[in-house]
Amino acid sequence: MFRQALNASSRALSSSSRIIAQHPPVRSQLSPAPLNSLRTTLSPRTRWYSDQADATPKKSSQESTPESEAKESTDANAPSNVEAELKKKLETKEKEAIDWKDKYLRSVADFRNLQDRTQREVKAARDFAIQRFAKDLVEGVDNLDRALTMANEKMKAEESKEPNVHLNNFYEGVKMTETNMLQTLSKHGLDRFDPEGEKFNPNEHEATFMTPMPGKEDNTVFHVQQKGYKLNGRVLRAAKVGVVKSQ
Known part of the structure; x- marks a missing residue:
């Protein structure tokens, strides 16, 4: 009996599952209500806030200690120490800048002095390169001057007599030669000077004798x-002169 009952129940279950598989359940045509409508139906909640300040004093998270106070004082003095160190470095x-500037100015001055001195030396070397040659050359000019002096004295002595044509021609020829030579020497900076009637100058004159002259x-x-003679303004040879002496 018991077995028959179990078999009957199992058959009923299998038949019902077949029926459900053949006929699926029909969905309801009624759609669920939207969520927004449900939200509108519900009344909003209201929050209330108090205008009074909280009278309960807040406790400091960290109590002051001697170590913290010392640290704060050190932190306060730190900027002043940094500033003093920066001022010292700046000074x-x-x-150093003043020292380098002074050295630079001295170097520039020394260099300019060297340039000026070099230019003067070069100019002096160029101007007086013919100094030794000029000293030897003026001796020949002196001989021409002596010849002219002697010829002039001879011509003065023969003024009362018949003029000596040959002597006059000789004088004119030597005079032209001397003039031409002096012009050539003057182009190269060599000039002759005659100090007769001037004040005695020991830098340009050489006194060979002195005598009183009324x-x-x-x-x-x-x-x-x-x-x-002077070469470019410098005395090449001093003039030999006689000087008046007081009585």
């Missing part, structure tokens, strides 16, 4: 034995 750099001013050149 050091300013001193009617002449004291310390004046009254006689020239040998004329002097």
Whole structure:
């Protein structure tokens, strides 16, 4: 009996499952209500806030201690120490800048002095390169001057007589030669000077003798034995002169 009952129940279950598989359940045509409508139906909640400040004092998260106070004082003094150190470095750099500027100015001044000195030396070497040659050359010019002096004296002695044509031609020829030579020497900076009647100058004159001369001013050149020469303004040879001496 019991087995028959179990078999009957199992058959009923299998038949019902077949029926469900053949006929699926029909969905309801009624759609669920939207969520927004449900939200609108519900009344919003209201929150209330108090305007009074909280009278309960807040406790400091960290109580002050001697160590923290010392740290705070150290932190407060730190900027001043940094500022003092920066000022010290700045003063050091300013001193170095002044020192370097002074060295630079001195170097520039030394270099300019060297340039000027070099230019003067080069100019002097160029101007006085013919100094030795000029000294030897003026001796020949002196001989021409002596020849002219002697010819002039001879011509003066023969003024009362018949003129000597040959002597006159000789004088004119030597005079032209001397003039031409002096012009050539002057182009190269060599000039002759005659100090007769001037005040005695020891830098340009060489006194060979001194004698009193009536009617002449004291310390004046009254006689020239040998004329002097200058090369580019520098005395190449001093003039040999006689000077008036006071009585």
